[in-house]
Amino acid sequence: MSDAGNGNGEWLPPAERRQQQLERLQIVCNRAYKNVPFYRNRFQAAALSPQDIGSLEDVRRLPFTERRHFGEHYPYGLFAVPLRDIVRIHTAPGIGGSLAVSGYTARDLKMWKEMVARALRAAGVSVDDILQIVLHPGLANWGRDYKDGAEALQAGVIPLNALHLSKQIMVLRDYKTSVLITTPTSAVQIQELLFSSDINPNELSLKTLILVGEPASQELRRRIEEQLHVRTWQHYGLSEVPGPAVAYECEGHDGLHVSEDHFLVEVLDPITLEPVPEGESGELVLTSLTIQAFPLIRFRTGDRVRVLAEGCPCGRTLRRLEWLPDRVDDLLVIQGVKIDKDQVAVRVAQTLGFAPRKLSVHLVRQGGYKALEVQLGMEENLFSDEIKELERLVRKTAFELRQEFGVPVEVRLLEGPSVEAAFP
């Protein structure tokens, strides 16, 4: 019995793909309109009803969904099913001071499991592998999804844990990990730790490194591959909602195949918001096609991608994208965790009890590490004649920010004029 429609849709012929996407898009619109006031209002504001979506191109008549909407409809406002049907509620640091909540039905979890499993399969992961997941706490939901997907392939899984990297490399060596899922930043750190601990890559069973969370340059990948004797694969995912492995590399390592059976892809010029032609770059905009609990219609990812030519030697008919390092929005990405500068400012203000007049937020590199750097301009409110008190404030601010975002944080006090006024 043909089951291509809902089983593995990686190889669907283009005409069938379009029909399947249209059917699913219409269902998503019907459900969002019926069950989510936010989406219904937006349809109505655009003088549209779901039946006006008669082609894939018609999706462009609908307004975008942005990260800020998650906060505005916190916590359950964007759920499209009754709470009773939700079996997992996931929280991620949101933007603008709130949390990003997403829910999953049992079917959603099954869908993610299958999607992650096939992305891992494309990287050659099988029952013969021991797969270790080393991710930042901010990407804990990916940790769960990767665990589920790898278990579906019957690989042995070492799930996300709270061990320090220095212990992770012991696990890596002693448990004979063959597949490691981590961010490019952590991969570099692990590599440095291995060398500084005098662990020869030949002692490791590691052969596959799956890089997630942030784009990795070819140069970085080549260096890691040579030094660790591994092959690297990239996966692209959404960190707040709803999961990892939305796009993944095949054995050709030439761009990432997007799961078009589960997502409708648009790549738009960030200024004109028109689709860009093949070979050009633009913002990736995704519409979920199969998600039940937390549908996304035209979600602006802020990620910049380049559209690659159709057709891949691997035979998958899923469109390929190159994931580019620069973003379309001004979020900072540290170890795959997306950080909104405004939210940093809000948190700093909460900690200090007042909004500093001079504050700027940067991404800095400390060796192989990326960290969040907050520069505070000296001002009267901050001033204390006791150095100790100042130090305490700096430490407290850094602590609170680390708590909030789960990434390394540096807070520096500077003379007023040298700090740009980034926050009004």
Next chain:
Amino acid sequence: MLIVRNLRAGYGRIEALHGVSLSVRHGEIVAIVGANGAGKSTLLRAVAGLIVPWQGEVLFEERSLAGTKPPAIVAAGIGLVPEGRWLFPPMSVLDNLRLGAYLRLRRGEKEAVREDLERVFELFPILAERRKQPAGSLSGGEQQMLAIARALMSRPKMLLLDEPSTGLAPLLVEKIFETIVQLNGEGITFLLVEQNARAALAVASRGYVLETGRMVLQGKAGDLLEDQEVKRAYLGKDYREFAEGRAR
């Protein structure tokens, strides 16, 4: 094999289907489940050409069926087993079956039709036993078998079944669905609409849920059977059972 896009159809001024899309691949059994009045029968009638769609496309084996009259649709390979069977009660079982091959008999395929009659009687021995009886004297289950058998007489590539389980005892429902699986194994593709979601999804490969003229769910039949929404709305589980015990 069958592709439907943005189908809108209705009766008088009442629109029953508000832009429905679906597809059936060769060799599949696809079930459309939904409550009474969801538009399921309208959908099948529009595909079979019994009503003219207001808008949208229906493609069968890549050819548009727009403007195609029902006899030509039957000739193209689509058979319909309508709800309520629509047999000719005073006529014998045999004559009802011959009517199913009407187009072919007119083309002079007499010998082939005779062979098909034998095949149908093999499939439904009870019909062979009762071939001389008036169709109206058969039991509900036998009448449903006769309706399917009659549709088979046109040698369809695809059968559209409208509520095949209506009015049948559970044991007979099982028998009818077993027959569907058997015919599917012999190469016939099925699109069936059913209120009895459990029975339909149990034999289907894929399913769609139609709600007040709109598609609201799709997926592998097995996934739909496990779906909380489907369970609640179509598998007879009490809604309160779900609402209780959690924050409302």
